Amino acid sequence: RALEMVRLADLADRRPAQLSGGQQQRVALARAIVFEPPVILMDEPLGALDKKLRHHMQIEIKQLQQQLGATVVYVTHDQDEALTMSDRVAVMEGGRIVQVGSPRDLYDRPANLFVAGFVGEMNVLAGRLVAREADSWRVELPGGFCMARHEAPGAQPGEAVVIAVRPERVRLSSGDEPSEPGCAVRGTLVQTVFNGASVSLLVRQPDGTMVRADRSTASPAAALPEPGSPVQLAWRPEDSHLFAPPA
Numbered sequence: 438r439a440l441e442m443v444r445l446a447d448l449a450d451r452r453p454a455q456l457s458g459g460q461q462q463r464v465a466l467a468r469a470i471v472f473e474p475p476v477i478l479m480d481e482p483l484g485a486l487d488k489k490l491r492h493h494m495q496i497e498i499k500q501l502q503q504q505l506g507a508t509v510v511y512v513t514h515d516q517d518e519a520l521t522m523s524d525r526v527a528v529m530e531g532g533r534i535v536q537v538g539s540p541r542d543l544y545d546r547p548a549n550l551f552v553a554g555f556v557g558e559m560n561v562l563a564g565r566l567v568a569r570e571a572d573s574w575r576v577e578l579p580g581g582f583c584m585a586r587h588e589a590p591g592a593q594p595g596e597a598v599v600i601a602v603r604p605e606r607v608r609l610s611s612g613d614e615p616s617e618p619g620c621a622v623r624g625t626l627v628q629t630v631f632n633g634a635s636v637s638l639l640v641r642q643p644d645g646t647m648v649r650a651d652r653s654t655a656s657p658a659a660a661l662p663e664p665g666s667p668v669q670l671a672w673r674p675e676d677s678h679l680f681a682p683p684a
Contacts, residue, residue, distance in 0.1 A: 439467040442501060459490045466498070470505060477502075480512045495522055516556050520544065528552050550680040553601045560607065560648050562600045562622070563682065566592060573674060576600060579644035581669070583620035585677040601678040604637065607650035609662075610671035621671040622648060626662050636661065640668055 440446045443463040453461065462482060469477055479498070483491045499522050502509045513519050519526050520540040527537045528551075536548040547553035554561065564576040564583065574587045576598060583600050602620070610621060624640040627647070631654075638650040638661065650670050652661075662668055 439471040442470065442504060443467045443497070458486055459494060462486065462494060463497070466501065470501070470507075473505070474507065476508045476510065478510045478512075481514070482511075483513075483518070491518070498522065520556065526556075528555060530555075547601070547678060550599060550601065550683060553678055553680070558604050558649070558651075560602050560604060562602075562642070562646060562648065563644075564598050564600050566594050566596045566598055568594055574679070576679070578620075578622050578642070579646060580624050580642035581620070581622035583622075583677055584674040585620070585679045586674065587679045597682050599680045599682050601680060602672050602676055604649040604651040605635075606672045606676040607648065607670050608652075608672065609638070609650065610669045619671055619673050620677055621669055623667065623669050624648060626664055626666050626668045628664055629661055638668075638670075640670055 440449055443466050445460060445463050445467065448456065448460065453464075456464065465482070482498075483494050486494060495518060498509070498511075511519075511522060520543075523540055525537065526540055526543055527534050528543065529535065530551050536543060536552050538546075543552060543556045547556060550561070553559050562578050562583075564578045566587070567575040567577050567582075569575075570584070572586060573584045574592070576583045576585055578600065585600060587598070600620070622640075622642060624642045626638060627641050628639045630637040630639065632651075634655070635651045635653050638652065640648045640650065642648060648670055
């Protein structure tokens with residue numbers, strides 16, 4: 438029954454050397470579940486597999502967990518793997534848990550700069566608080582400005598801060614300022630990188646900081662500017678995460 442659950446019943450008579458890497462991992466899973474334990478610990482179980490096989494096994498393990506109804510404690514350094522497989526994620530820094538939540542919570546609302554940079558891709562821009570406007574601060578950036586909410590009590594104009602924004606939330610913009618309060622930075626397009634599902638635009642700010650903007654290739658889009666062209670990038674205030682600079 439355990440072999441059937443990992444789809445290996447037809448290979449039950451094979452020797453270990455006759456199994457592929459992925460099949461051997463399935464055997465290990467079968468050995469773990471054969472006694473129907475309520476909790477299963479998996480410590481980097483897919484680390485030795487190639488990307489395609491690892492992705493396939495992630496789906497297999499998730500489906501298996503749902504069939505068993507068991508709790509799986511899954512240890513991984515692969516952030517994408519953690520987001521793909523988990524109902525609940527704990528991010529550890531220096532041996533301490535710094536945030537626990539759903540994959541969406543960690544991705545959209547990181548608790549600090551470490552989590553923001555560790556879970557998924559993130560642009561990090563150094564800035565300075567300029568002035569309070571309603572429930573947001575205007576933040577000066579090397580290539581422009583950003584409107585962002587800042588919950589730190591006692592914050593004062595002139596303080597150094599860090600703006601973090603996901604590459605897929607950044608878009609090409611025209612004009613010096615967006616049509617509504619938001620964030621905009623000027624820079625020079627350095628390189629475009631084709632990733633299959635997306636194109637990454639790498640833009641250098643005046644201080645040398647690189648900003649990445651990801652554009653989907655799923656639908657037709659306007660022609661991209663040539664490397665060396667001046668460009669402006671923009672994003673919404675709600676897509677900005679505002680943190681104190683690293684110590």
